[in-house]
Amino acid sequence: MRLMQRRVHARTAACGAFVLSLAIAFTAARADDKTYVMKLGTATINESQHEWCKRFAAMVEKDSGGRIKGEVYPASQLGAIPREIEGVQFGAIQGYVGPPEFLVGIDERYEVLSAPGLVTDMAHGVRVVGDPELQKLMLGFGNDKGIHGAALFVSQPSSVIARSAIRHTADFKGRKLRVLAADMQQAMIRSLGGSPVAMTLGDVLPALQQGAIDGAVLAMTVDATMHFWDAAKYVTEANQTFIFSMAFLSKKWFDSLPMDLQTIVDADAAKAAAEINPWEVDFFTKQRQTWVEHGEVISLPADEQAEMMKTLVAVGADVAKQKPRLQQAYDAFAAVAKRTK
Numbered sequence: 391m392r393l394m395q396r397r398v399h400a401r402t403a404a405c406g407a408f409v410l411s412l413a414i415a416f417t418a419a420r421a422d423d424k425t426y427v428m429k430l431g432t433a434t435i436n437e438s439q440h441e442w443c444k445r446f447a448a449m450v451e452k453d454s455g456g457r458i459k460g461e462v463y464p465a466s467q468l469g470a471i472p473r474e475i476e477g478v479q480f481g482a483i484q485g486y487v488g489p490p491e492f493l494v495g496i497d498e499r500y501e502v503l504s505a506p507g508l509v510t511d512m513a514h515g516v517r518v519v520g521d522p523e524l525q526k527l528m529l530g531f532g533n534d535k536g537i538h539g540a541a542l543f544v545s546q547p548s549s550v551i552a553r554s555a556i557r558h559t560a561d562f563k564g565r566k567l568r569v570l571a572a573d574m575q576q577a578m579i580r581s582l583g584g585s586p587v588a589m590t591l592g593d594v595l596p597a598l599q600q601g602a603i604d605g606a607v608l609a610m611t612v613d614a615t616m617h618f619w620d621a622a623k624y625v626t627e628a629n630q631t632f633i634f635s636m637a638f639l640s641k642k643w644f645d646s647l648p649m650d651l652q653t654i655v656d657a658d659a660a661k662a663a664a665e666i667n668p669w670e671v672d673f674f675t676k677q678r679q680t681w682v683e684h685g686e687v688i689s690l691p692a693d694e695q696a697e698m699m700k701t702l703v704a705v706g707a708d709v710a711k712q713k714p715r716l717q718q719a720y721d722a723f724a725a726v727a728k729r730t731k
Contacts, residue, residue, distance in 0.1 A: 552605030568606035623685035
């Protein structure tokens with residue numbers, strides 16, 4: 391009798407284990423079949439950041455077999471830049487693309503790419519962002535603050551759009567100029583005698599139109615695609631700093647993905663960035679010509695340009711020295727820039 395009871399118990403246990411394994415397998419299968427929404431926001435439109443979003447979303451949707459559905463929202467449709475960044479941190483949206491300097495409140499090292507004078511031209515910028523050491527450094531920031539770094543790609547040398555022409559370094563004096571909220575950019579403008587005003591992109595055009603600012607440190611492609619010539623027609627190619635873009639994903643959302651989808655997302659983010667680099671080089675040239683047709687492009691006298699850059703390189707190094715973690719990032723960035731020249 392007892393032997394029979396033990397056999398019954400054994401069969402019951404085995405049956406239970408089998409049912410449990412089926413339930414686990416069924417649950418896993420359903421999890422694999424789940425569709426994940428990926429909302430991507432950026433402040434710009436019809437330029438490299440928007441283009442990266444479109445390509446990345448299409449790649450991920452294809453490679454995931456439709457398990458990830460990408461939605462792209464340019465021109466701050468998901469809110470002002472700070473709101474989009476917060477949305478990514480807390481998982482309300484899945485991605486934001488923009489200059490890393492906007493995230494200095496999350497990690498001060500994000501501003502290191504604002505260091506002036508380290509990147510010389512577009513070709514050098516492409517080599518810099520392709521460096522594995524720099525990618526590992528930049529994409530790792532913010533990991534403990536809800537940010538999963540996904541991609542780093544080139545934008546262009548910075549320029550200064552102004553309501554009245556800046557033809558000499560002396561013309562910077564007394565000007566109220568919009569900058570990103572990064573100490574290096576603010577210190578740079580102060581060293582030229584100007585007054586820096588930290589401002590998100592969505593506020594720049596009305597501020598120019600109303601005369602609240604005299605000009606802005608911006609990207610030529612943004613000036614052209616957003617038709618800023620209606621408010622200010624002068625762009626001075628001072629090339630103080632180089633502008634880079636990064637893609638930031640919600641770590642909360644990324645960690646919720648099955649491992650195979652995480653692999654797809656990371657691989658496609660890098661692939662889209664690699665495609666955007668040469669695309670941006672060509673796009674920058676075309677948009678510069680568009681601006682020439684609607685406004686004026688100005689270069690500083692060669693001697694003034696050289697002297698200004700010498701001063702600004704020192705400014706970047708001095709700002710970095712004030713913060714140990716930023717100093718480490720600056721040294722790494724400077725080494726990459728030197729190695730890839």
